[in-house]
Amino acid sequence: MNDKNILADIGESLDQLSLLALEHSFNAVIITTGDVKDPIFVYVNTAFCEMTGYSREDIVGKNPKILQGPKTDFNEIARLKECLNTGKYFHGSTVNYKKDGSAYDVEWNISPIFAHEGKIKYFVSFQKDITLQKELQRRNEELMIYQSKLASIGELMNSIAHQWKQPLSAISLAAQYMQMSLARNLDKAKLEEKISGIIKQTKFMNTTVTSFQNFLRPADLNTSFSLSRAIDEILTLVKDDLSVNRIKVSCALETADISIKGSENEFKQVLLNLLTNARDAFNAKESSTEREIKFSTLCKEAHLEIKITDNAGGIPSSPIEKIFENNFSTKADKGTGIGLYIVKKILKRMEGEISVENVENGARFTIVLPAYRDLV
Numbered sequence: 001m002n003d004k005n006i007l008a009d010i011g012e013s014l015d016q017l018s019l020l021a022l023e024h025s026f027n028a029v030i031i032t033t034g035d036v037k038d039p040i041f042v043y044v045n046t047a048f049c050e051m052t053g054y055s056r057e058d059i060v061g062k063n064p065k066i067l068q069g070p071k072t073d074f075n076e077i078a079r080l081k082e083c084l085n086t087g088k089y090f091h092g093s094t095v096n097y098k099k100d101g102s103a104y105d106v107e108w109n110i111s112p113i114f115a116h117e118g119k120i121k122y123f124v125s126f127q128k129d130i131t132l133q134k135e136l137q138r139r140n141e142e143l144m145i146y147q148s149k150l151a152s153i154g155e156l157m158n159s160i161a162h163q164w165k166q167p168l169s170a171i172s173l174a175a176q177y178m179q180m181s182l183a184r185n186l187d188k189a190k191l192e193e194k195i196s197g198i199i200k201q202t203k204f205m206n207t208t209v210t211s212f213q214n215f216l217r218p219a220d221l222n223t224s225f226s227l228s229r230a231i232d233e234i235l236t237l238v239k240d241d242l243s244v245n246r247i248k249v250s251c252a253l254e255t256a257d258i259s260i261k262g263s264e265n266e267f268k269q270v271l272l273n274l275l276t277n278a279r280d281a282f283n284a285k286e287s288s289t290e291r292e293i294k295f296s297t298l299c300k301e302a303h304l305e306i307k308i309t310d311n312a313g314g315i316p317s318s319p320i321e322k323i324f325e326n327n328f329s330t331k332a333d334k335g336t337g338i339g340l341y342i343v344k345k346i347l348k349r350m351e352g353e354i355s356v357e358n359v360e361n362g363a364r365f366t367i368v369l370p371a372y373r374d375l376v
């Protein structure tokens with residue numbers, strides 16, 4: 001490294017000791033001019049060159065935009081500009097690009113360095129490659145979503161087992177009748193009635209199996225799916241469990257059908273978590289009011305709102321948002337407190353959000369997703 005050149009590039013500002021400290025930093029360090037509209041690199045340290053593949057000669061004199069690309073978070077860049085314009089400290093993370101075009105996750109801060117007259121002379125930025133950290137975080141999230149899916153599968157198996165008892169016993173009775181009829185004189189009309197009964201029951205069981213098989217499929221994040229179909233299929237699977245618990249479900253979907261981008265099965269996992277939570281809340285206390293869960297949708301300009309409202313008494317926690325935290329549960333050893341945490345993560349992956357409020361005698365969850373008006 002030629003210290004004299006760097007000192008000359010920056011002018012008078014860096015003494016030998018500061019320069020040594022910057023050069024030996026494990027994090028990348030950048031200094032740009034203080035021109036907010038068009039900042040120019042005047043110094044980058046060795047860690048920056050190692051992180052990005054750019055040499056000092058490549059980068060000094062260029063605008064930091066050189067590091068941006070298609071996956072750069074431009075909301076974060078807008079926030080950065082706001083901070084730079086007002087001379088405030090900035091801290092954020094985004095995706096940047098190396099000299100060879102490969103993307104990396106970066107966490108960075110920027111501090112303005114003021115000249116005597118109060119004008120910004122330089123911006124100093126410390127940067128850290130957090131690609132590995134992000135990847136680990138992503139894998140950890142995947143694992144949690146997967147674990148939660150296993151729990152949902154257990155929940156659904158239970159519900160299906162319940163649901164099948166009734167048609168299985170109807171089929172068994174019909175078969176017994178047919179067996180007895182074989183020994184005696186066959187009553188053809190009665191036999192036909194029994195056979196159509198069996199066909200009807202197996203059709204119903206088949207629908208449940210198809211819905212369950214669909215739920216078992218691995219998540220495909222880059223598809224879109226029909227909202228009403230997702231609601232229908234999940235209700236098919238839990239219908240019996242809900243009716244055993246005397247819970248009525250009503251749906252007021254605003255339009256015939258709405259297409260949602262993301263994994264249908266992960267979205268069903270969201271619905272299942274909300275439904276089982278409402279069921280648990282109903283069962284936690286005795287109430288004389290009719291138990292009801294209402295689904296409603298509202299398609300706004302740029303987004304779709306899905307509201308799931310119950311009359312199970314409302315959320316007991318304060319602040320109410322605590323319920324979305326990992327491990328928060330009021331169900332003692334009956335709950336792990338992971339359900340709503342996963343719900344939030346899944347919706348975030350779909351660029352959506354969820355909020356909760358207590359309404360008259362119950363809780364209301366509002367899911368907001370980007371609107372895709374085309375029908376599936």
Ligand SMILES: Nc1ncnc2c1ncn2[C@@H]1O[C@H](COP(=O)(O)OP(=O)(O)OP(=O)(O)O)[C@@H](O)[C@H]1O
Binds near residue numbers: 273278
């Ligand atoms: N519809 C609801 N009505 C009342 N309280 C609710 C409702 N939904 C969630 N809660 C509260 O939020 C808490 C957190 O819910 P969450 O689904 O994250 O965990 P859990 O249901 O307790 O456990 P798990 O889902 O892991 O089995 C619940 O323990 C309950 O106190």
Ligand SMILES: [Mg+2]
Binds near residue numbers: 273276277335339
């Ligand atoms: Mg739960």
